[in-house]
Amino acid sequence: MLPVPLSYYLVLAGILFTLGVFGVIIARNVIVTLMSVELMLNAANLLLVVFARVHGDLGGQVMVFFVLTVAAAEAAVGLSILVAIFRRKGSIDVDRLNILKG
């Protein structure tokens, strides 16, 4: 059994995830956006760990390591893209990056 009830974890993960989503939507700075994404990933990680414990299956914990790795890679690629964009545009305000407009 868990020392803390399961629902606490779920609510916490939900709050973290929602914060991440709002962060992505609201933030104009790309770095904040990336951090928000990180937040969402960690919310998912939290749940993976918790349920691994609940089910007694270490697969969930293993998955967290994968996610961490991917997140690190994503941060690296994302930041390098960011640097490239900054060099080109002189700004990292996402509202100015609208060349995909149809």
Next chain:
Amino acid sequence: MGILSVLIFFPVLCGVALLVWPGERHAQIRGFATVASAVEFIVSLWLWFGFVPGGGFQFVESLDWISRYGIGYRVGVDGISLLLVLLTTLLTVIAVVSSYSAIQTGRKGYYASLLFLETGVIGAFLATDVFLFYVFWEVMLIPMYFLIGVWGGQRRIYATVKFVLYTMAGSLLMLVAILWTYQYSGGFSGHGTFNLLDWYGLGIPASAQRWLFAAFALAFAIKVPMFPFHTWLPDAHVEAPAAGSVMLAGVLLKLGAYGFLRFAIPLFPQGFEYFADTLWILSVIGIVYGAIMTLIQEDIKSLIAYSSVSHLGFVMLGIMALNLVGATGSLLQQINHGISTGALFLLVGMIYERRHTRKIADYGGIFAVVPVFSIAFLIVALSSIGLPGTNGFVGEFLILLGAFNARPIFATISTVGVILAAGYMLWLVRRVFFGPVVHAVNETIRDLTRRELATLIPLLALIFWIGIYPRPFLDRIGPDLESWLKRVRTVEMIKAPAWDRPTPFVPPEAVLSRAAGKTPGDGGTP
């Protein structure tokens, strides 16, 4: 690995090799493409000599491909596909050689596209597995898309998109019909199959045959193209590079007629019976309509494109007649059209290279300037209007003879197309070649080079060979068409209206004795 697999995959391998070829020298690239296509042609000649007339599918190869769904790699050649395959390999060589000077950019991709196209077309002709056929049928579009879209004329994007969308629209419905038939053959229960030979014996209910036939027929009718699905053709031809037009008119259009012969009609004979009248009418309209349209074209290529609509109408007429004479004529005429119209597009490409215009009005009186070119054009034009002694006559005559047996009135109307053909072709010849030289620029056009002549000579030789001694061709296609007829005539096909009654041959003696009431004659079978 049989010879057919070599024929199918050799060009694509060469094409890939060409794409990764390290050098950029033009001579190397075109030399490689020429050798590849020539080797392919020589290999295909083996089929001509090794083919046993009437032996059904030969050189058969059958491998499991996606065995779970009954999809196999099944190929074979019979009298119906033999000549079409040979035509493809020959025209590819000619298309490659004719492009030496016409194509200045992206040569590797261009020649590779031609070779990919060859693979697609030959594969479609040889496949005896419906799934495999569909794959090749669609694969073919891609190189053609690039040929028109990259190396084409001013409005090439419009033309190529139109071409692809038209074809796709038809073939997707065909895909639905294919999947339905697969389901019917046993479906996903484990013993479903895409084997064409198995499909022939499925015994699909007549009500289903109707829409299945309609779906197949639409795909093929667009490819042929039959009226009123023809408007992609003039655009595609006008914009395509000369070699692209040669392949398009010479080979790709034949796939439509071939599809009717191989798939739509024998798979769904009752469906065909239901739509026969519609197809007859559309063919006859196509013949006359295409011919009239040519009369007012101002662009040589679009004139020839419309004449193709008319000629392919004849091809369809021969198939529809459902008798040996008509079917033989139709198949032969497919070859003839490939040769004659292919040569016409080739010739137009040559003159276009010199003057960079295809407008009829920009020429006039060039016979005196380029006699060899003009004579070649005149010969091809005459073969295209079916002058006896040239290939066009043999095909057209057999088609009309056969059609006349099935539907005298329709055949008579179609024969008017032959008159109109003389009109538009000779008018074209007159406006381009005869009269005084109107534009001073035309006085310095140079005549054909040896290379250009070399691309034309095989076609000219074939024009006369088929025109004067067509037996080697007729003998190879005849027996298989006979068994084809047996397959498609399983139902009572002749339900012509009273005003257009077929005329099966009944010996007059039988008629007389029947009239005299001596014997209840049974001479009603043709």
Next chain:
Amino acid sequence: MNTLLWTLPLWPLVGFLLNGFFGRRWGKRTAGLVACASVFLSFAVSLFAFAAVRSADTGRLTVTLFDWIVTGNFHASVSFLLDPLSAVMILVVTGVSFLIHVYSLGYMGHDPDQPRYFSFLNLFVFFMLMLVLADNFLVMYIGWEGVGLCSYLLIGFWFRRLSAVRAGMKAFVVNRIGDFGFSLAIFLIFWHFNTVNFLEVFERAPSVAAAYSGTLTAIGLLLLLGATGKSAQIPLYVWLPDAMEGPTPVSALIHAATMVTAGVYMIARCSTLFALAPVTLLVVAIIGAATALFAASMALVQNDIKKVLAYSTISQLGYMFLALGVGAFAAGIFHLMTHAFFKALLFLGAGSVIHALSNEQDLRKMGGLKKSMPVTYWTFLIAALAIAGVPPLAGFVSKDEILWRSFSSPLGHWTFWLVGTITAALTAFYMFRLVFLAFHGESRVAHDVHPHESPASMAQPLIALAVLSVIGGWIGWPRTLGGGAWFEHFLRPVFEHADQTLALSAGEHSAGLEYGLMAVSIIVGLLGILLAYQWYIKSPERPERWKARFAGLYNLVLNKYWVDELYDTVIVRPIVGLGRVVYRGFDLAVIDGAANGIAGLMQSLAAGGVKTSTGRFRFGAATFAVGCAVALGWVLVTVMGAAR
């Protein structure tokens, strides 16, 4: 002989190929010699062939070269049939062709394109021989279309002249209309006889006629349509006058002596079929009589020397059709032969005049050429007398035979005779109008032109043809005048079937009647000549008076009854106009419009949809989140709903 026979059409083909490939390298002289030699070889073989036919037991020879088109029960081989009819034809074709080839050496002497000319001329002879030697309908069709092709090429020989090329094209297309009938007839024949071989078809014809009523009539009428195209009869005669744009020897060979007689030959060849459908024969006779008169009327007023001869040719071909129509097949072929002699002579004579006057063809600019061109004048005069039907020249014998038979035959009628006789009078008149205008009276030749007699290569063929025009008719000298009617006798085996079917028997009329009618036709011919003399020699102002008095009628005839214009407005323009309207109004507007319309619809839909993609990252993220929330919510609701 059988082994030699197949070389008969081969020589001209060899000549064509040699001149076609090497002519430019050889130069003019060699090209001309090769062409003449090849035709001469053919002529020599023809003589042998003729002898062989006479001595053959069955009266005919057949040679099969190879199977041509074989599929299912359809079988057509390239094979030749040599019987008296084709024997006569090959002699006429090769003989006249040879003379005209020789003539061309002189006439075309200055033309740089001589090799091309001679190769086409040889090709023509080849196809003509295929036509007359064919032993089945399909091989005949090769020759049939082939001569049309050569006609097209030779009319348009001077291709820089648009009018010439137009005329060539007109000839080909109009002939194609006739071929349309011919090919339909072949279809009908094959599906009712199960063969296209002449002898087999004729053999089965009676039983087919009995079994399928009306079929033979249809076949006959369709064949007739083909014949009217090639032989320039109403309604398809319009191409022949325009065909005069070609070099004059071509007009002589193709448009007078040989090709245009193909229709006559074809009907005679199929006499068995026509005899079994008498209605068709009546139509043949009516068309022939009408064409004879109609064309003769147009010949009266033409000012172009070749146009007069062109209409005269149409008119004479009408005679031949009339003969065929009344069942006098041998008489028709006889006239075909004599006409080949004197009409070729007339054209060559006209060519000689044109040559001498530096390509002047207008009769109003000639006159008084008699002195400067004696050979041309005298030979021309002989031909004119022959065509006018003055005894004992060839034209008299054959024409009189036709007139007599059109009256006396069971299929004949006195109206046919009357029309024929009126035509004879008109013929005599317009021919001598031509003779008097060109050769007699004051010279109206332009001052810078000096008429001179033509070179020997041109004069000798004229003389040869003049001799033939005189004696050519004697082989068919009528019995009533003490002759043996040998020609008819020779051809009898060919027309035996037809004669039996039609139950024709001569001798029901008295010899006195025949003498009477003969006298009438001679007198009428002489009157025509006399009238021409009165009008154009004695009082040259009289034609002008008549012209003024009947201006309307004169213009009608001068403009050829506006038939060309009629065909143009009723057939050609509507088709092209229809094409134009349908192309813009249907092909582009409706069909292409539908295709592009669908594409346009999709595009406008997409244009609406694309507005939602603003390119703003935060907007995209927000919609994504909302979408996920909605989807998740929907799953929750349905799962919970299901659980409950």
